Amino acid sequence: MKQMKYDFEQTKQLLKQRLSEKRYEHSLAVAETAVKLAQIYDENQSKAYFAGLIHDICKDEAKEEQLQRIKSSDIIWDDKALKQPLLWHAMAGSIFIQDALNVTDEDIINAVRYHTSARAGMSKLEKIVYLADLTSADREYGDVEKMRALSKASLEKAMLYAMQYIISDLVAHKSPIVNDTMEAYNEFIM
16 A cells, blocks of 8 residues: 655645634644653554644534535535534545545544544544544643543543543533444443
8 A cells, every 4th residue: 555645734724725824723732742642652643643733624614515515525414513603614525635635544534534423444544634633732621631641641542531521511502422332432432
């Protein structure tokens, strides 16, 4: 299998065009955190950095544009996802990186696609990007320090804690929980 070459500077320039300054800085922070986790868990650091950089590449697109990108793809999604617009940028991003950046690495595509919802059967890279998004230096929420410590100690324990945290938050806000999130939670709890 051919190793993909990552042009980080060109990717950063594209992100500067597509994202707000705050979202761009968040993407850099996630990429840095992903590399640190990749070092701990013996994952490809270049892939982790690249996936961290591009995870929110469609975040600042209009919701209608995200939805159109998803609907015109072959992504199969449950009806609850339609009622969760905060998840759309991840699905749209996974399509965008394939179409516009010619990304063919399924691990990177899935890391972008599932960085908000998670899923059962996540790869190590997918878990790293998911946790890096939750624990990057720019994140501030009640349990962030506990989440950071857990992410450095055990991917599985951190993912379980993250699933519990996210599901509790969704329940508190009376938001639907997509099947991917529930299946991830069930996998980590068992």
